[in-house]
Amino acid sequence: MARSxxxxxxxxxxxxxxxxxxxxxxxFYRSVLEAAGFMVEEATNGMxxxxxxxxxxxxxxxxxxxxxKMDGYSMIRTIRNDPAVRMIPAVVVSTEAAAKDSAxxxxxGANFYLVKPVAPEDLTEVVRxxxxxxx
Amino acid sequence: MVLVKAGGQRTxxxxxxxxxxxxxxxxxxAAEPSVRRAAARDLAxxxxxxxxxCDRLEVEASPxxxxxxxxxxxxLQSPTVAxxxxxxxRSDDVPLRNAAIEALQEMPDAVAxxxxxxxxxxxxxxxxxxxxxxxxxxxxxxxxxLTDVVRSxxxxxVCAAAVDGLAEIGGPETLIDLEALRRRYEGNPFMEFAIDAxxxxxxxx
Numbered sequence: 001m002a003r004s005x006x007x008x009x010x011x012x013x014x015x016x017x018x019x020x021x022x023x024x025x026x027x028f029y030r031s032v033l034e035a036a037g038f039m040v041e042e043a044t045n046g047m048x049x050x051x052x053x054x055x056x057x058x059x060x061x062x063x064x065x066x067x068x069k070m071d072g073y074s075m076i077r078t079i080r081n082d083p084a085v086r087m088i089p090a091v092v093v094s095t096e097a098a099a100k101d102s103a104x105x106x107x108x109g110a111n112f113y114l115v116k117p118v119a120p121e122d123l124t125e126v127v128r129x130x131x132x133x134x135x
Numbered sequence: 136m137v138l139v140k141a142g143g144q145r146t147x148x149x150x151x152x153x154x155x156x157x158x159x160x161x162x163x164x165a166a167e168p169s170v171r172r173a174a175a176r177d178l179a180x181x182x183x184x185x186x187x188x189c190d191r192l193e194v195e196a197s198p199x200x201x202x203x204x205x206x207x208x209x210x211l212q213s214p215t216v217a218x219x220x221x222x223x224x225r226s227d228d229v230p231l232r233n234a235a236i237e238a239l240q241e242m243p244d245a246v247a248x249x250x251x252x253x254x255x256x257x258x259x260x261x262x263x264x265x266x267x268x269x270x271x272x273x274x275x276x277x278x279x280x281l282t283d284v285v286r287s288x289x290x291x292x293v294c295a296a297a298v299d300g301l302a303e304i305g306g307p308e309t310l311i312d313l314e315a316l317r318r319r320y321e322g323n324p325f326m327e328f329a330i331d332a333x334x335x336x337x338x339x340x
Contacts, residue, residue, distance in 0.1 A: 024299050024329045031328065066264075068237060071229040095263055095292040104227075116292055117325035 013039045014131040015057065019049035019075065020064040020093075025116075029062060032120040033127065046070030050078055053085050059131045062123075065094040065105070073108040080109035089130045093118055156181050163187060168197040175200060179207040189219035192231075201231065205238045212242035214249070221249050224264045236268055243274035250280060259290040266293060270300030278305050285312045291320065295329055302333035310334055 016038045018029045030040045041058070043049035047070040049061065061079075065072040076090050091112045092105040102113040112126055127133075154177055162174035175191070178184040185208065192204045208216050223235035239246045246268065253265035266284055269277045281304070284297040294316060301309050313330050320326035 022299050024295075024302065024332050027332060028325055028328045065229060066233060066267075068233055071233055073229055095296075096260055117295060117323065120324050 013037050014059040014127075014133060015039045015041065016127065016131075017041050017043060017049060017052055017058045017061045019043045019046060019061060019067070019072065021045055021067040022064070025064070029123070032123055036124040036127070037133075038127065046072060046075030046078075049075050053079055053088060054082075058088055060127060061088055061090045062127075063090055063092050063110070065092060065096065065101075073104065076105075076109045091126055091130065156184060160184060160187050163191045168200050171195070171197070172200045172203050175203040175207050179210045182211055182213075185211045185213065185216050186219070189216065193223070198230070201234060205234055209238055209241045212245040214245050217242055217245040218249055221246070221253060224253070224261050225258070232264070236264055239268045240271045243272045243277075246272070247274055247276065254280065254284060254288075259293055262288065262290065262293045263296045266296040266300055270296070270303050278309060281305065282309050282312050285309075285316050291323070291326065294320075295326065298326075298329045298333045302336045305333070305337050307337060310337060313337075 016029075016033055018026050018033075018040055019042075020026050020029070021044050026042045026044075030042065033040050041052060041056070043052050045067040046063075049063065050070065052058075053061070061076075063072040063075060070078075072092055072094070076092070079088060079090070080086050089111045090109065091114060092102075092108075092110040093114045093116055094101060094105070095116045097115045105113045111130060114122065114126065156178065159174045159178050159181075162170050163178070165171050165174070171191070175188060178188060188204050188208050188211070192201060192208070195201050195204060208220065217239060220235045220239050223232055226232045226235075250265060250269065253268075254262055256262050256265070262284075266281065269281055278301065281297045281300045285294055285301065288294055288297070298313065298316070301313065305313075313334050317327060317330040320330070
C-alpha cells in the first residue's frame with residue numbers, strides 16, 4: 001500500500017493516529033513510532049478518533065477495540081462510510097486473539113490485525129509496510 | 136393534578152400521574168423506541184422491574200433506549216442486577232459490553248460480591264474487563280484486588296490491564312508487587328514500559 005497524501009507531498013513524516021483508551025498504551029505507541037520517525041497524534045476513544053480524522057489528514061490509524069463512547073469497530077465502520085476519509089488505512093490492535101476477532105476487524109474495514117502486547121519491531125514493520133516507508 | 140403542601144401553604148402543581156408498572160413492562164417491548172425509552176425511564180423507581188430491564192437490555196438495538204435502560208439499572212443496582220450486567224462481559228456486542236462495564240463501575244457495592252469470580256474466569260478477556268471495572272471502581276478493596284491480579288494472573292494482557300489500573304488507584308504499597316511483575320516480564324518491551332510508567336506515576340513523578 002503506497003503512502004498517501006500531504007505528508008508525502010510536503011516531506012513531513014507520516015502522520016499516525018493512535019486511538020486507545022489506555023494512557024500507557026498510547027504512550028508506548030508514541031514512544032515506538034516517534035523513535036521510528038513517525039509523527040503521532042492520540043485519541044482516547046472512537047468518537048474522538050473520528051473527530052480528529054475529520055479535522056486533519058492521517059496516513060494511518062492504529063485502533064483499539066474496547067473503548068468507551070465509540071468502540072474501534074464502530075469507529076472504523078463510520079470512517080469507511082464517510083467518503084471524505086474512507087481511504088485511511090487502519091490497524092486494529094486488540095487483546096482478543098481468536099480468529100473470529102480478527103475476521104470481525106477485517107470485516108469492519110481494518111487493513112491489519114495485531115494482538116496485544118505488540119512488539120515494537122512488529123508495530124513499526126506493519127506501519128512502514130502500510131504507509132510505504134522503507135526502514 | 137395533585138395538591139402539595141409546601142411551606143405551610145397548599146400549592147397546586149401539575150404532575151404526571153404515575154403509570155401502571157404492568158403497562159410500563161409491556162411498553163418495554165413496544166415497536167416504537169420512544170415508547171420503550173419512556174418505559175425504561177419510568178420503571179426506574181420499581182425494583183421489581185429490574186430483571187425485565189435486564190432482559191430488555193440484552194436484546195435492545197436502539198442505543199438511546201440502551202442508555203436509558205442502563206441508567207435505570209444503575210438506579211436499581213443490586214448484586215442480582217450486577218450479576219446480569221456481568222454476564223454481558225461475554226457478549227460479542229462491543230458497545231453493549233462496554234456499556235455494561237461503565238454501568239458496573241457505577242455500582243461498587245453491588246458488583247463487589249462478583250469480582251472474585253470474574254477475576255478467576257477462565258476467559259482472559261472477561262478477566263481483562265473485570266480489571267477494567269476495578270480500575271474505575273470507587274471501592275476500598277479495588278487496589279488490593281488489582282494487586283492480587285498482578286501477583287497471580289498468568290496472562291500478560293490481564294496483568295497489563297491491572298498495571299494500568301494500579302497506575303490510577305494504586306499506592307506506594309503496590310510498588311513491591313510491580314517490581315516483582317517487572318522481573319517476571321523482563322525483556323518484554325511493553326510490560327517494562329507500562330510498569331515503569333505506573334511506578335513513576337505512583338511515586339509522583
